[in-house]
Amino acid sequence: MGHSIELGIAKVNKYASRESGDTAEVVERPGGGISVVVVDGQGSGAAAKALSLMLTAKAITLLKEGVRDGAVARAVHDTLLAYRGGKVSASIDIVSADLKHNNLVLTRNGTSPVIVHSGTQTSAIPAGEGPIGIYPFTRPSVLRFPIESALQIWVVTDGVVTAGRKWGAPSVDLESETAKLVDSDLDARAQAQSLLKIAIEADRGRPSDDMCIATLRVVECEPDTSMRTLHMIIPGS
Amino acid sequence: MGHSIELGIAKVNKYASRESGDTAEVVERPGGGISVVVVDGQGSGAAAKALSLMLTAKAITLLKEGVRDGAVARAVHDTLLAYRGGKVSASIDIVSADLKHNNLVLTRNGTSPVIVHSGTQTSAIPAGEGPIGIYPFTRPSVLRFPIESALQIWVVTDGVVTAGRKWGAPSVDLESETAKLVDSDLDARAQAQSLLKIAIEADRGRPSDDMCIATLRVVECEPDTSMRTLHMIIPGS
Numbered sequence A, B: 001m002g003h004s005i006e007l008g009i010a011k012v013n014k015y016a017s018r019e020s021g022d023t024a025e026v027v028e029r030p031g032g033g034i035s036v037v038v039v040d041g042q043g044s045g046a047a048a049k050a051l052s053l054m055l056t057a058k059a060i061t062l063l064k065e066g067v068r069d070g071a072v073a074r075a076v077h078d079t080l081l082a083y084r085g086g087k088v089s090a091s092i093d094i095v096s097a098d099l100k101h102n103n104l105v106l107t108r109n110g111t112s113p114v115i116v117h118s119g120t121q122t123s124a125i126p127a128g129e130g131p132i133g134i135y136p137f138t139r140p141s142v143l144r145f146p147i148e149s150a151l152q153i154w155v156v157t158d159g160v161v162t163a164g165r166k167w168g169a170p171s172v173d174l175e176s177e178t179a180k181l182v183d184s185d186l187d188a189r190a191q192a193q194s195l196l197k198i199a200i201e202a203d204r205g206r207p208s209d210d211m212c213i214a215t216l217r218v219v220e221c222e223p224d225t226s227m228r229t230l231h232m233i234i235p236g237s
Helices: A046-064 A069-084 A174-182 A188-202 B046-064 B069-084 B174-182 B188-202
Strands: A002-012 A022-028 A033-041 A090-098 A103-109 A114-117 A122-125 A141-146 A152-156 A211-221 A228-234 B002-012 B022-028 B033-041 B090-098 B103-109 B114-117 B122-125 B141-146 B152-156 B211-221 B228-234
Touching: A002 A022, A002 A033, A002 A188, A022 A046, A022 A211, A022 B022, A022 B046, A022 B228, A033 A046, A033 A211, A033 B228, A046 A069, A046 A090, A046 B022, A046 B046, A069 A090, A069 A103, A090 A152, A090 A211, A103 A114, A103 A152, A114 A174, A122 A174, A152 A174, A152 A188, A174 A188, A188 A211, A188 B228, A228 B022, A228 B033, A228 B188, B002 B022, B002 B033, B002 B188, B022 B046, B022 B211, B033 B046, B033 B211, B046 B069, B046 B090, B069 B090, B069 B103, B090 B152, B090 B211, B103 B114, B103 B152, B114 B174, B122 B174, B152 B174, B152 B188, B174 B188, B188 B211
Parallel strands: none
Antiparallel strands: A002 A211, A002 B228, A022 A033, A033 A090, A090 A103, A103 A141, A114 A122, A114 A152, A152 A211, A228 B002, A228 B228, B002 B211, B022 B033, B033 B090, B090 B103, B103 B141, B114 B122, B114 B152, B152 B211
């Protein structure tokens, strides 16, 4: 059996907001594989959107040039700090399927936990390093996992973590909810959508903040299934 | 009813080739909407792959900076000509859902036709301008279509157009095959996969060249379906 990589992303704006401060982009790595970049720009609305678009643009440009993920996060931080003088922060998560070195690589700066499923174990890994843009020489935390069957990584933005807080409700239990989804028959996108729906419900149907969920998993596949596919849906306004 | 934008991409390597000279990337436009860039680098294998990765990198960097599509194609051409001295060519197609100006924009240099369905009509539009990288001041052809229900655009690379030629078989009739798919219940990705399978069959199951198909369509949707989603599958090696 070979391995294939499956990515699912689901994203929603803050209630009644036309623009999201969360931006997610995917690019092909020059060495083989893909990288997903998720940036949550401080605040919401047009300014946060412009910020997160600018920072993801910087990140994917460098990734496409073959720059290693940890250096990309450092560069995005340095640029933000240089141009906004420490007054604006953002979180950045880069999840890469590095097929050249057969690793999933998780590079992050922010406050949200990531969830890692290894087939037998589920762990919520709290944020190690804080957001980018504020202090000099901020470094990302970097984790590497060998690509093997049933490995799955979840990245969520702040709006998912704090869903329900406005109403005094308990936070979504990301560890147990994702564990259920990983064991389901749903594909990666349907899993991301399901978790996003749970977070939206915690906010009583009106997201208090932009929310984005991305999940990357390793799936066993027949070695001869060689078609790459992408499917994207952008709801209208 | 509102409109949503749906994108499907399907891609396969030349038979027995680990790397594809066709690269497809999608980015969010800073003004709103998405752009899909499809580049077919001359030849196949590692050199063609490096070329198409480099050219898509250039294109998405500029698109993310808000540069208009026609200027992006010109810039990619100029860079290729400057650095390869007219010895290497490539085709480039940029399909954008420009939600700021409510248009689908089709910008292209190459030899493959594009297929446009407008609800009542199907037209194969032959390539107007040739590939990039060879002659000074090459310009793209640019077409704009107002976003309206049932509008759908198909972009295919050379390997799809020439499928079957090696065996003396007739080319895939892109106009009639896509017309059937557009009228089917399949989503955009399933449509791209179906057309790709037809092209692979024309090559007797062993693609003679890298093949990529991207289709962007406008779908009616309820105004309250506000979740953006992405799903990507990268088959293993």
